[in-house]
Amino acid sequence: MIGSDRIHSALLAALDLKLGDQAEGVFIGSESGLTRFANSAIHQNVAETQSKVYFRVIIGKKIGVAATNSFTTGDLKRAYRTAARIAKAQKDHPHFVSLPQPSDYLAIKTFFEGTARFTPRQRALKVKSIIARAAKKNCTVAGSLSSGSGELAVVNTLGVKAYQRISTTAVNVIAMAANSSGYAEGLARNIDDIDFRAVAATAVDKALRCANPAEIPPGEYEVILEPPAVGALLEWVNYIGFGSKPFQENTSFMSGHLGEKITGESVTIYDDGTDSSAIAIPFDFEGVPKRKVELITQGVAKGVVYDSLTASRDGRVSTGNSLTPDASGEGGLALNLFVQSGQSSLPEMIKSVENGLLVTRFHYINGFIDTPHAVLTGMTRDGLMRIKNGRLRGGVKNLRFTDSILRAFASVKALSAERQLINAWWDSLGCIATPAMHLGSFRFTGQTDF
Amino acid sequence: MKDKLKATADYLKSKGAAYGDIRYVCTTTENIKVTNQTVDTLAHDVDQGFGVRVLVDGAWGFASSAICTRGEMKRVANRAIQIARASALTKRADVTLAAVEPVAGRYVTAVEIDPFKVSLPRKLELLLGVNEILSQNPKIHVAEASMDFFLTDKIFVSTEGAEIEQTLTESGAGYTATACDAGEVQRRSYPNSHRGDFGTGGYEIIGRMDLRAHAERVREEAVALLTAPVCPSGPRTIIIGSSQMALQVHESCGHPTELDRVLGTEISLAGGSFLTLEKRGKLRYGSKLVNIVADATVPGGLGSFGYDDEGVRAQRFDLVHEGVFVGYLTSRETAPLLGQTSNGTMRADGWNRLPLIRMTNINLEPGIVSLDDLLADSDGALFLDTNKSWSIDDQRLNFQFGLEAAWEIRGGKKTQIYKNPVYTGITPEFWNSCDAICNRDHWHIWGVPNCGKGEPMQTARVAHGASPARFRNVMVGVSQ
Numbered sequence: 001m002i003g004s005d006r007i008h009s010a011l012l013a014a015l016d017l018k019l020g021d022q023a024e025g026v027f028i029g030s031e032s033g034l035t036r037f038a039n040s041a042i043h044q045n046v047a048e049t050q051s052k053v054y055f056r057v058i059i060g061k062k063i064g065v066a067a068t069n070s071f072t073t074g075d076l077k078r079a080y081r082t083a084a085r086i087a088k089a090q091k092d093h094p095h096f097v098s099l100p101q102p103s104d105y106l107a108i109k110t111f112f113e114g115t116a117r118f119t120p121r122q123r124a125l126k127v128k129s130i131i132a133r134a135a136k137k138n139c140t141v142a143g144s145l146s147s148g149s150g151e152l153a154v155v156n157t158l159g160v161k162a163y164q165r166i167s168t169t170a171v172n173v174i175a176m177a178a179n180s181s182g183y184a185e186g187l188a189r190n191i192d193d194i195d196f197r198a199v200a201a202t203a204v205d206k207a208l209r210c211a212n213p214a215e216i217p218p219g220e221y222e223v224i225l226e227p228p229a230v231g232a233l234l235e236w237v238n239y240i241g242f243g244s245k246p247f248q249e250n251t252s253f254m255s256g257h258l259g260e261k262i263t264g265e266s267v268t269i270y271d272d273g274t275d276s277s278a279i280a281i282p283f284d285f286e287g288v289p290k291r292k293v294e295l296i297t298q299g300v301a302k303g304v305v306y307d308s309l310t311a312s313r314d315g316r317v318s319t320g321n322s323l324t325p326d327a328s329g330e331g332g333l334a335l336n337l338f339v340q341s342g343q344s345s346l347p348e349m350i351k352s353v354e355n356g357l358l359v360t361r362f363h364y365i366n367g368f369i370d371t372p373h374a375v376l377t378g379m380t381r382d383g384l385m386r387i388k389n390g391r392l393r394g395g396v397k398n399l400r401f402t403d404s405i406l407r408a409f410a411s412v413k414a415l416s417a418e419r420q421l422i423n424a425w426w427d428s429l430g431c432i433a434t435p436a437m438h439l440g441s442f443r444f445t446g447q448t449d450f
Numbered sequence: 451m452k453d454k455l456k457a458t459a460d461y462l463k464s465k466g467a468a469y470g471d472i473r474y475v476c477t478t479t480e481n482i483k484v485t486n487q488t489v490d491t492l493a494h495d496v497d498q499g500f501g502v503r504v505l506v507d508g509a510w511g512f513a514s515s516a517i518c519t520r521g522e523m524k525r526v527a528n529r530a531i532q533i534a535r536a537s538a539l540t541k542r543a544d545v546t547l548a549a550v551e552p553v554a555g556r557y558v559t560a561v562e563i564d565p566f567k568v569s570l571p572r573k574l575e576l577l578l579g580v581n582e583i584l585s586q587n588p589k590i591h592v593a594e595a596s597m598d599f600f601l602t603d604k605i606f607v608s609t610e611g612a613e614i615e616q617t618l619t620e621s622g623a624g625y626t627a628t629a630c631d632a633g634e635v636q637r638r639s640y641p642n643s644h645r646g647d648f649g650t651g652g653y654e655i656i657g658r659m660d661l662r663a664h665a666e667r668v669r670e671e672a673v674a675l676l677t678a679p680v681c682p683s684g685p686r687t688i689i690i691g692s693s694q695m696a697l698q699v700h701e702s703c704g705h706p707t708e709l710d711r712v713l714g715t716e717i718s719l720a721g722g723s724f725l726t727l728e729k730r731g732k733l734r735y736g737s738k739l740v741n742i743v744a745d746a747t748v749p750g751g752l753g754s755f756g757y758d759d760e761g762v763r764a765q766r767f768d769l770v771h772e773g774v775f776v777g778y779l780t781s782r783e784t785a786p787l788l789g790q791t792s793n794g795t796m797r798a799d800g801w802n803r804l805p806l807i808r809m810t811n812i813n814l815e816p817g818i819v820s821l822d823d824l825l826a827d828s829d830g831a832l833f834l835d836t837n838k839s840w841s842i843d844d845q846r847l848n849f850q851f852g853l854e855a856a857w858e859i860r861g862g863k864k865t866q867i868y869k870n871p872v873y874t875g876i877t878p879e880f881w882n883s884c885d886a887i888c889n890r891d892h893w894h895i896w897g898v899p900n901c902g903k904g905e906p907m908q909t910a911r912v913a914h915g916a917s918p919a920r921f922r923n924v925m926v927g928v929s930q
Binding site: 017032033034035036037038039041042043044045046047048049050051052062063064066068069070075082083086089090091095119120121123124127130131142143144146160172174176191194249250251256271290309325326328329336349363364365366367368369370371372377378379381398400402425446447448449450 | 465483485488489490491492493494495496497498499509510511512513514515516519526529530533534535536539540541542557569570571574578591592606628630633634635664713715716717718719721732802804831838839840841842844845847850852870872874876891905906907928
């Protein structure tokens with residue numbers, strides 16, 4: 001940990017070179033470790049100390065960005081000068097108005113000492129206990145356990161001065177029996193919030209329940225999607241639809257449909273970086289405070305998330321969803337997604353299904369097929385189960401789905417009251433908090449023999 | 451820097467490490483993207499640091515840091531040793547490594563024009579010019595053109611005495627026109643989708659692409675797709691363009707031949723492989739026309755280098771020979787299971803990542819037919835071009851690819867254009883249906899700059915040589 005004072009003063013010292021009309025410095029630092037296991041043994045075990053500093057220099061309406069991972073005074077000033085040199089060579093950005101003004105930030109506890117200081121040996125002992133639990137049921141396990149801490153700071157020449165310490169831990173476990181597998185995961189800012197025994201037990205239980213999977217034909221099925229499955233769908237739905245860039249480029253399923261009903265009424269999805277029940281963070285990479293942004297409310301398309309550049313294009317203000325300065329061409333992205341929970345529970349959902357499937361998770365989804373209709377394809381994995389007459393009836397061989405998620409979400413029958421935090425590709429910056437979903441219709445279009 | 455790495459190697463030996471290596475990497479990156487005449491990305495990044503990988507108590511430890519001082523290297527070395535001892539708490543057997551002769555060597559990418567010395571105004575002029583051509587139709591809502599350049603300096607030192615320095619230069623560019631009308635969105639790209647084409651080399655790669663020359667065609671094809679019929683569904687004879695063949699090789703041959711996947715060590719994220727050990731030398735993976743090689747030595751390929759990140763020389767070897775699956779991509783740890791030594795495919799995407807088995811240039815060898823002759827012999831077939839979407843199961847069997855466009859072949863020509871083509875299949879069935887591969891005149895090594903694998907996620911730059919190829923009885927479209 002470098003600390004807010006040292007980071008802010010180092011960034012401000014570079015901005016003091018005053019080679020532009022406005023300038024911004026962003027610091028992202030981390031001390032992290034990840035223990036990976038497979039075949040019931042640790043095979044990869046890594047630690048990393050990394051930091052990245054971005055400078056964005058504005059000359060008129062010209063924007064230059066440069067980055068370095070060195071924190072020496074000389075290298076910081078060199079990176080700042082490079083950003084200024086790039087800005088000079090740039091063309092005017094038609095949508096640039098100003099860097100953000102200073103704001104107040106919510107005080108949110110995002111750092112837990114025990115998570116930050118969790119040692120490789122402690123991680124190995126947790127993994128050892130997962131291996132032992134699986135071995136008792138004749139399963140082998142694979143997965144990973146990460147823990148670590150980070151610092152995020154933003155300053156700009158208009159007076160923005162933001163700093164936040166974070167810690168994050170994530171675990172995933174795949175249990176493997178003779179011809180089946182099961183999956184479970186956990187994610188938290190505080191490692192004490194993860195029930196490792198439950199994660200291991202769930203993965204093992206699923207693997208055993210799915211033994212000797214039966215073959216079923218592809219087709220339209222009633223399904224229950226467990227939170228990891230919903231989270232995987234939403235990762236893509238978010239990327240192709242909830243950001244300002246696809247919205248403004250008319251490739252999003254939200255484009256031209258604000259105010260219209262696009263899914264079932266029980267579907268409400270929003271972004272909220274301030275909700276500490278998930279992986280909160282109080283501001284974005286421009287130092288704009290996070291807030292709750294409605295995306296879909298009771299099935300109606302309400303809006304998308306913005307950074308300052310794309311917001312000015314639409315005559316709006318940033319929603320606090322900018323990415324790092326090098327990715328500012330990508331517009332805003334929702335990193336703290338919530339699906340509003342319902343009243344049901346997983347056992348109740350299963351009880352209500354006469355003939356359907358329970359999906360634990362999906363694999364290798366792709367959402368570029370037909371973005372205006374949010375058509376996604378992907379495979380089931382690690383726990384596809386048949387439901388007959390309200391009871392789980394064993395595993396089935398994996399299926400490929402290809403479906404419009406808007407169409408599928410129009411058929412929502414129930415949502416669980418309990419939500420789970422699902423790790424997304426943006427890691428410690430947020431997550432997807434989602435309940436399980438019971439859908440009346442989901443289209444499977446292909447099959448495998450495993 | 452090399453002296454500091456050697457001192458760290460000596461320190462690891464003094465602490466009783468059975469093996470250790472220290473890898474310093476400094477990568478300079480330049481990304482430029484122009485969207486609708488606005489330069490929305492113009493970023494420069496310098497990223498450097500070192501990683502220490504060590505075998506202690508028969509298990510691996512790895513630690514890394516961006517602070518390249520002697521003191522920090524010692525601290526990180528101690529941390530790697532601690533981590534290895536923690537790993538050993540669950541070991542089932544000691545890790546052993548295939549013996550390799552320690553190399554003292556240097557490798558430098560052949561570069562004609564240093565891309566970092568080409569002025570920004572010159573690069574912007576080209577991208578803005580292309581962008582302007584793409585935008586000259588009101589139905590084009592998004593015109594996007596980009597360039598990316600990477601300069602990587604690496605120093606590798608091991609406790610066995612290896613001392614290797616490499617300087618790799620990688621360059622790429624591409625563009626996409628996205629047409630929108632009445633809720634329909636269609637796109638065409640050049641020279642490939644997903645940020646274009648890449649290779650090892652300098653700015654001369656960009657020059658050879660002749661970016662301006664194809665922009666008008668790309669724009670008009672994107673607009674034509676808006677009113678084109680949906681690609682007909684059903685079992686069809688298809689000819690797949692070479693850039694999509696590259697991705698087909700990537701997903702259905704490259705990944706499943708990675709021996710770490712086969713052995714289960716990538717299960718937690720990417721999955722396993724259907725190419726299990728007993729199938730080597732026996733499985734008819736494809737028709738007799740199908741020859742797939744891994745070749746890290748081919749000049750200009752994005753997967754070309756001098757030495758991998760275990761200090762093993764770049765190599766060329768067979769993966770599929772005359773349709774029979776014969777080989778894996780291996781490492782020093784995995785190769786002994788096959789009674790072999792490493793074939794040099796271990797690469798990390800930076801100083802802070804552990805090397806993993808990665809594709810190099812995984813090439814579908816060219817056949818003998820010309821594209822004109824193949825089209826003339828394929829009346830009624832579909833020609834599918836340029837990837838739009840990709841998905842494959844965790845054993846690499848069931849795949850589905852979406853493409854930007856398809857054309858019906860009539861009278862030896864591409865005629866009716868179709869939108870939203872998708873084809874799907876099972877890997878060995880698909881490759882066994884291959885009955886023609888175009889010759890070397892149509893063969894190109896396509897750079898894939900975004901191959902994801904591992905935890906923490908690593909992005910490798912790999913490549914695939916391929917030419918258009920014909921497949922029979924392939925399911926086109928998606929059953930509903």
